[in-house]
Amino acid sequence: MRIGVPKEIKSDEYRVAMMPVGAEMLVKGGHPVFIETQAGVGSGFSDDDYRAVGATIVATHEEVFDKAELLIKVKEPQPAEIGLFRPGQVVFTYFHFAASPELTQACLESGITAIAYETIRDKAGRLPCLTPMSEIAGKLAPMEGGKYLEKPMMGRGILLGGVPGVAPAHVVILGAGVVGTNAAKVAAGLGATVVLMDVNLERLRYLDDVMPANVHTLYSDPHTIREQLRLADLVIGSVLIPGAKAPQLVNRQHLKEMKNGSVIVDVAIDQGGSIETSRPTTHQNPTYVVEGVVHYCVTNMPGAVGRTSTIALCNATLPYAVKLANKGYEQAACDDPGFGEGINLVAGRITNAAVAESVHMKCQPLKGSR
Numbered sequence: 001m002r003i004g005v006p007k008e009i010k011s012d013e014y015r016v017a018m019m020p021v022g023a024e025m026l027v028k029g030g031h032p033v034f035i036e037t038q039a040g041v042g043s044g045f046s047d048d049d050y051r052a053v054g055a056t057i058v059a060t061h062e063e064v065f066d067k068a069e070l071l072i073k074v075k076e077p078q079p080a081e082i083g084l085f086r087p088g089q090v091v092f093t094y095f096h097f098a099a100s101p102e103l104t105q106a107c108l109e110s111g112i113t114a115i116a117y118e119t120i121r122d123k124a125g126r127l128p129c130l131t132p133m134s135e136i137a138g139k140l141a142p143m144e145g146g147k148y149l150e151k152p153m154m155g156r157g158i159l160l161g162g163v164p165g166v167a168p169a170h171v172v173i174l175g176a177g178v179v180g181t182n183a184a185k186v187a188a189g190l191g192a193t194v195v196l197m198d199v200n201l202e203r204l205r206y207l208d209d210v211m212p213a214n215v216h217t218l219y220s221d222p223h224t225i226r227e228q229l230r231l232a233d234l235v236i237g238s239v240l241i242p243g244a245k246a247p248q249l250v251n252r253q254h255l256k257e258m259k260n261g262s263v264i265v266d267v268a269i270d271q272g273g274s275i276e277t278s279r280p281t282t283h284q285n286p287t288y289v290v291e292g293v294v295h296y297c298v299t300n301m302p303g304a305v306g307r308t309s310t311i312a313l314c315n316a317t318l319p320y321a322v323k324l325a326n327k328g329y330e331q332a333a334c335d336d337p338g339f340g341e342g343i344n345l346v347a348g349r350i351t352n353a354a355v356a357e358s359v360h361m362k363c364q365p366l367k368g369s370r
C-alpha cells in the first residue's frame with residue numbers, strides 16, 4: 001500500500017505523523033512511503049533521515065496526497081487539505097469530528113475513509129492513541145496556566161506554589177482522566193493546592209490513594225463546581241465523553257463569580273470545550289479575557305513540544321499503521337474491534353455511533369463492528 005506523510009500545516013504544529021523508524025518498518029514490509037520535504041524538521045528529523053531508511057521525499061503537499069492510498073497525519077484536515085482528498089483514500093489522523101459538523105460534512109462529501117486516532121480503543125477500553133497526547137497536554141496545562149497567572153500576562157500575579165508565609169494557588173481540575181491526572185501531578189509537584197473533580201467515583205477513590213497530600217478529590221456536580229470556581233486561581237478543563245462534544249460545566253455567569261485575573265486552561269477545547277466562553281486559540285495567540293478571566297484554549301498544545309510529542313504519538317500509532325498497511329482497514333477492524341471503533345467515516349457515511357450522535361446524523365456501523 002502506498003503511504004503518504006504530509007507536513008502539518010496547522011498553525012504552530014511541529015509534530016510529524018511518522019518517524020524514520022516507522023518509515024523503515026513499512027518500507028521493509030513492502031509499502032512505499034512518501035514523505036513531504038521538511039515534514040520532520042519541527043521534530044528534529046531531516047529529509048536525509050527518511051531517505052536513509054528507504055522513504056521517498058516528495059516536494060509538495062499535493063504530491064503526497066496524490067500518491068497516497070493511506071495518508072497518515074497528525075491534526076484534523078485543514079480547509080486547504082480537504083480539496084486534495086479523493087474518494088476511497090484512507091486517512092489516519094486526529095479528526096475530532098464531534099467538535100465540528102462542518103469538518104464532518106466536508107469529509108463525508110470527499111468520500112474518504114476517516115480513521116480517527118482519538119476513538120480507537122485497546123482491549124481494556126482505553127484510548128491508546130489519545131493517551132500520550134493527553135499525558136503531554138496534562139503536564140503542559142499547569143505550566144501554561146502558571147505562566148498566564150503572571151501579572152504581565154493579564155493574570156492575578158500569583159505563583160502556583162506560593163512561598164513560605166504565602167498561600168499557594170488553588171487549582172481546580174475538571175475531569176480526572178489522563179489529562180487531569182497528569183495536570184494534578186505537575187501542579188501538586190509545584191506546590192499548588194489541587195482539587196481534582198470527576199463523576200467517576202472509582203477513579204476518585206484510586207486517585208485519592210495514590211496522589212500526594214496536596215491533591216483533594218471531589219465529586220463533580222454543578223453545585224460543587226460552582227463553589228470551587230469561586231476559590232480557583234487556575235481552572236483546568238479536562239473532561240471527555242469519547243467521540244462526543246465535551247459537556248459544558250462552566251458558563252458565563254460562573255465567570256462573573258470567579259476572581260479577577262484567574263486563568264482557565266480548557267484542554268478539552270479540541271472536543272468543543274467544557275467552558276461556555278471557550279473558543280479555539282493558537283500558540284501564536286493563545287489567550288483572551290472574558291469577564292476578567294484569562295482563557296487559554298490552544299487546540300494543539302502538544303505541538304509546542306514537537307519532538308516529545310512526535311515520539312510519544314508515533315509509539316502509539318505505528319502498530320496500527322502497520323496493521324492498516326498490511327491488512328487494509330476492513331480486515332484490521334475485523335481482527336481488532338477496538339481498532340474498528342476508530343473508523344469514523346466510510347464512503348460518505350458515519351460509522352461511529354458517538355460521532356453520529358454528536359453531529360445529529362445517522363450512524364451506519366461497519367458490518368461486524370461493536
Ligand SMILES: NC(=O)c1ccc[n+]([C@@H]2O[C@H](COP(=O)([O-])OP(=O)(O)OC[C@H]3O[C@@H](n4cnc5c(N)ncnc54)[C@H](O)[C@@H]3O)[C@@H](O)[C@H]2O)c1
Nearest residue numbers: 133134137175177178179198220239240268271299300301
Ligand atoms: N488541547 C489539546 O491540545 C489536547 C491534547 C490532548 C487531549 N485533549 C483533550 O483533553 C480532554 C481530556 O482527555 P483525556 O485523555 O484526559 O480523557 P479521559 O477519558 O482520560 O478523561 C476524561 C475524564 O472526564 C471525566 N468526565 C466526564 N464527564 C465529566 C463531568 N461532567 N465532570 C467531571 N468529569 C467528567 C471522565 O469520567 C474521565 O475521567 C479530551 O477532550 C481530549 O481530546 C486536548
